[in-house]
Amino acid sequence: MNALGSNVPLKVDREQLQRDFDALAALTEPGRPWTRRSFTPIFLKGRDYLAQRFAEAGLTTHIDAAGNLVGRWAGSNSGAPVLMTGSHSDTVPSGGRFDGIAGILAGLAAIRALRLAGYQPEHSIDLVDFLAEEPSEWGLSCIGSRGMVGALNGEHFAMIGPDGERLDTAIIRMGGVPDGIANSVRSDVGAFVEIHIEQGPVLEAEDIPLGIVSGIAGIARVRLRLEGEAGHAGTVPMAMRADAGMAMARLMLSLRDTARAEANKSRGHFTATIGVVRLEPNGANVVPGAAEAIVDVRAENNAAMDDYLMAIDMLALQAATAEGCRVAAAERLSRTFAVACDIRLQKLIGEAAEVHGLATRPLASGAGHDAAFVARIAPAAMIFVPSKGGISHAPEEWTDTEAIARAADVLALTLSTLDQRPLAPAA
Missing domain, CATH: 3.30.70.360 (Alpha-Beta Plaits)
Structure with missing residues (x-):
């Protein structure tokens, strides 16, 4: 019996998920697939596509002070802590068909499936495209998630990028409000779950469909x-x-x-x-x-x-x-210091995977992620999906849509379970 009261685990729309991946893959710098560097015109085209899909799924969208694209599915209890998922849509040069974007599209697929099933959450659910998770031309990574948790400061804003542009000016170009970041640090997030490709060879080598991330190095x-x-x-x-x-x-x-x-x-x-x-x-x-x-x-x-x-x-x-x-x-x-993923969230993810008949294994992340910063303000966890050959940050990076869809199935159940059985405050 899952949290929706059905004996049949909820499944996301595989065909729509594939269409979204294909559409974003087409938005790349000419001759450099798959490249959408943060702060560039092609990055903004990708964001426009996401904002349109968010709106079509019934989400209210806005750009927060740190330049993050946020889509909200409003819950029935406006005072309840927010549940959050998402990742990033920017890429490294010539290598970003799945890295980051898998987490956004999987989150979108999970929300679509829940809405189609008639589910109405008590807690609002935020789907976030964090600004500039990858190292940017300003010499800083995880800009959006840093801003969301209050980890951006004046020294960061003064960093100089292409054509002598300051970082705070670049954030304004993305729709953010640097002067408002300090007063908009999120304190309302009850839990964050990020889906990401593994970027390593373990899950594929062991033929395990999902990794439950134990910690971020x-x-x-x-x-x-x-x-x-x-x-x-x-x-x-x-x-x-x-x-x-x-x-x-x-x-x-x-x-x-x-x-x-x-x-x-x-x-x-x-x-x-x-x-x-x-x-x-x-x-x-x-x-x-x-x-x-x-x-x-x-x-x-x-x-x-x-x-x-x-x-x-x-x-x-x-x-x-x-x-x-x-x-x-x-x-x-x-x-930077290691961040342990929330044990209670790891357990919920494992239980949701079991409902779907999916094997899992604990797996540490050797790469950095936005989840490491969000963990400063809320319990956070990650779900890894296999990477073909363990390749990432290269044009050959590949993860099957079905592998991502399975993770989205698990995410949908995890979110609905959290909505009905939220995490107790940590002891």
């Missing part, structure tokens, strides 16, 4: 600089070199091995990646006199992150010393 980035002595590649003997390139190679391997060891512990999801390396003077016939790298560290457990960040200094010193070099810098560029 914290992210740290560290700049490392090792310095030795540049020299002629043909005249400096191997035994007399202070090769910063070799020191960095040692360090990269030791950082990899230490990350593998941490990932094998029982402290949740953990990764470390070096995707940026630069040698100086970077000549084919010159022994490198300096080497720089950026380390990206992601951890579901904050203590695991702390331990690894402390280990970096020791590992850098060991690697540099072994090659006759020195550590010139080990600078922490940024750090």
